[in-house]
Amino acid sequence: MPRVTVHRRAHFNSAHRLYRKDWSDEKNAEIFGKCSNPNFHGHNYELVVSLTGEIDKETGYVFDLGKLKKIIKEEVEEPFDHKNLNIEVEEFKNLNPTAENISVVIYHKLRRIIPSHLDIEITLYETPRNFVTYSGK
Ligand code: NI
Secondary structure, three states: OOEEEEEEEEEEEEEEOOOOOOOOHHHHHHHHHHHHOOOOEEEEEEEEEEEEEEOOOOOOOOOOHHHHHHHHHHHHHHHHOOEEHHHHOHHHOOOOOOHHHHHHHHHHHHHOOOOOOOEEEEEEEOOOOOEEEEOOO
């Protein structure tokens, strides 16, 4: 059977601050720039979740996108949207909430739920021009 990739877009707004507790404010500002503002700042994150696998013979689907929509809502949008990632989201209490780390956290949350025969790729836009991808490697 052909292997096909299906995609679902989602969106969340979150605040964050990029910093290391063991660095001075000066060093954090030097490395992370504006994203290290001690008073936090927000991004409009755009997420694309891509699932690759064989087309199911009975349904003609790779994966039901209605189900994927619900999974993304419960696992990503509800816990992250309008939240301060550093303060309110457990996964980032000791993990710098860069787009790279956010994409890895999302991948692992979805990997627990999406059937194992499907490959997952996370594409996360922090700005329209800056984005990262992660596929579990
Ligand atoms: Ni930022």
